[in-house]
Amino acid sequence: MLWLAYVVWNRSAIATVCVCLSALLGDYVVAIEALSQDLRAVADNATHGIIGLLTWYIVTNKVTNMSVASRFWEIMGCGLIASGIDLDHFAAAKSFKIEAARQLSARPLLHCTSLVMAGCSFILLLTHVLCWPYLQRVAWILTAAVLSHHLRDATRRGFWLYPFGSSPPVPYVGYILGCMLLPHVLPFLVCYTEITESTPSRNMVMTL
Numbered sequence: 001m002l003w004l005a006y007v008v009w010n011r012s013a014i015a016t017v018c019v020c021l022s023a024l025l026g027d028y029v030v031a032i033e034a035l036s037q038d039l040r041a042v043a044d045n046a047t048h049g050i051i052g053l054l055t056w057y058i059v060t061n062k063v064t065n066m067s068v069a070s071r072f073w074e075i076m077g078c079g080l081i082a083s084g085i086d087l088d089h090f091a092a093a094k095s096f097k098i099e100a101a102r103q104l105s106a107r108p109l110l111h112c113t114s115l116v117m118a119g120c121s122f123i124l125l126l127t128h129v130l131c132w133p134y135l136q137r138v139a140w141i142l143t144a145a146v147l148s149h150h151l152r153d154a155t156r157r158g159f160w161l162y163p164f165g166s167s168p169p170v171p172y173v174g175y176i177l178g179c180m181l182l183p184h185v186l187p188f189l190v191c192y193t194e195i196t197e198s199t200p201s202r203n204m205v206m207t208l
Contacts, residue, residue, distance in 0.1 A: 012061045015054050016180050022050045023152065023179055038098045045086050048152060051179055052082020052145045058183035059144065059190065074141060081145035085110050113150045113159045120146070124193055133194070140190050144182070151178045 026047025030040050056078035060071045089101035092108035110116060123139040126132070150159060155175045158167035170178070 012058050012184070015058045015061065016183070019051055019054045019058075019179050019183070020176055022047060022054065023176055026050070037102065041098050041102060045083050048086065048149050049079045049083030051152065052148045053079030055082075055144050055148045055179075055183040055186075056141060059140075059186050062184075062187040063190065074137065078141045078145050081142060082149045085146065085149045107157070107160055110146075111150065111153065111160055112162050113146070114161045114164075116146045116150075117143070128193075136193060137190075140186060140193075144186055147182060148179060151175055151182070 026043060029035070029043040030047070032040070035043075053075055057075050060066055060074060066074075086101075088108035088110040089104060090096055092104055093100040095101065120139050120143045123135060123142070127136040127139065151170065152175060154167070154170040155172055156169060158169045160166050
């Protein structure tokens with residue numbers, strides 16, 4: 001059992017370092033002015049996806065009652081959602097052109113942290129009312145994807161907390177530390193809110 005805990009912790013530690021390196025490298029590439037704006041936008045979006053993917057990888061590393069297939073699809077799903085959030089730029093711009101999506105005067109709907117988190121909270125409440133454990137997992141995957149994405153964006157314009165406005169921009173060090181800490185906080189919340197098909201439960205097996 002101690003050996004299993006060591007292996008899980010070691011994998012999580014390596015993945016946490018990868019989150020940090022992905023954020024630093026992605027930001028470095030995005031800042032290269034010699035690259036075209038379109039290429040920098042693609043790199044920025046890919047960085048969101050990689051951080052989201054690694055975030056849920058760490059979460060699933062701490063949850064030992066999952067099949068390999070379930071872990072794979074959840075990890076990939078979180079990465080795709082973290083990347084796909086930026087599609088609302090195109091919806092708001094009413095154009096498929098990256099240039100139009102980058103020139104919006106205001107942030108689009110999916111970048112409103114308070115609104116999206118309220119939606120995730122409603123889904124969690126619904127899972128306990130209907131006793132749908134799979135929907136609970138979806139809610140936390142969405143939460144991981146959104147928070148990792150918004151945290152990275154918050155270094156420029158802060159968190160959009162409608163109807164209160166926006167928070168001050170997050171310091172760069174705070175953003176890096178936040179991205180590294182997020183996947184280690186989420187497993188406790190997933191465990192606390194877990195339900196079974198029949199009755200609420202908090203007995204998820206988790207390796208610390």
